[in-house]
Amino acid sequence: MPHPETLQFGTVTVPLIWRASPRTRRVSLRLDPKKQALLITYPPTYPLQHILDFLQKQQKWIIARFEKLKSQSFSFLDGNTIPIAGKLYTIQHQPQGRGGAWLDGDTLIVTGQSDFIARRVTDFLKHHARILLTEELRHIAQAANLTPSKVDIRDTASRWGSCNSAGRIMLSWRLVMAPHPVRHYIIAHELAHLKHMNHSANFWSYTDTLTPHRKQAEAWLKLYGTSLLSAQ
CATH class of the missing domain: 3.30.2010.10 (Metalloproteases ("zincins"), catalytic domain)
Structure with missing residues (x-):
């Protein structure tokens, strides 16, 4: 039975990262903020069905943590606001400009292609x-x-x-x-x-x-x- 790539709880889809570790004796769960996924660490010989049963028992915790993660996430995109040293700056894209990126007042100027x-x-x-x-x-x-x-x-x-x-x-x-x-x-x-x-x-x-x-x-x-x- 292959390890599933996602976990579905109602309308909530949680991406999964599987990590077998010979140094662990039990299943542990942790959210990976950068990958927006649930990291599952488990003993290599641990039965997959037992892990899946454990995930079902932990679904309230998983959903709460995952939804909190999604609600707090922000992206480095044009028009978005980001904190730098505790102060908020708005990203402003100037596609015709040169020089990469720099601060100008409360704005972070970013030049070049939008990609x-x-x-x-x-x-x-x-x-x-x-x-x-x-x-x-x-x-x-x-x-x-x-x-x-x-x-x-x-x-x-x-x-x-x-x-x-x-x-x-x-x-x-x-x-x-x-x-x-x-x-x-x-x-x-x-x-x-x-x-x-x-x-x-x-x-x-x-x-x-x-x-x-x-x-x-x-x-x-x-x-x-x-x-x-x-x-x-």
Whole structure:
């Protein structure tokens, strides 16, 4: 029996992504904001019918999460409004212009063919993120006398940041769309891992010495984080 590509709950169609993992012992569900789909992780030998039965039992949760994801999603298209560093800008396409994309007052000007608007907006945001996030991280790190070995700005499916044992910090470029308290908290969170490579009580205590925004940022990300992860 092949794995279905979608799940139908009444009028709601949910795309599915199947991921067999030998490291998991149970079925887990997570929405992938970028792909607008339900990610199903399962043991390789787990019977498909048991997974399908489990999905039916979880249909209320799946529908609620999927509809919330769809309602919060926004696209990088002409006339749409997007947040940059917590401020709203309207995308304005100028097909005859040159220069890619730039900010002009409350407008993000995007030039060239209409087929490439989303890509050029994304390129602009990634470039802006490298400048803004790197500078903000440098400022917080210097104030705390912390020195990461390297800083990467990347695109991830669900993580806002990470820090490995070598002191290399990764931040999602999508943070450039979040307001300052959220960026400050995420950066402080990853920098705190330079002292505590875990999520112990000592880690959280140290994180709170680096930023006053933890509760505010966590509440904001719970409400709006998915919309940033799904924007494209």
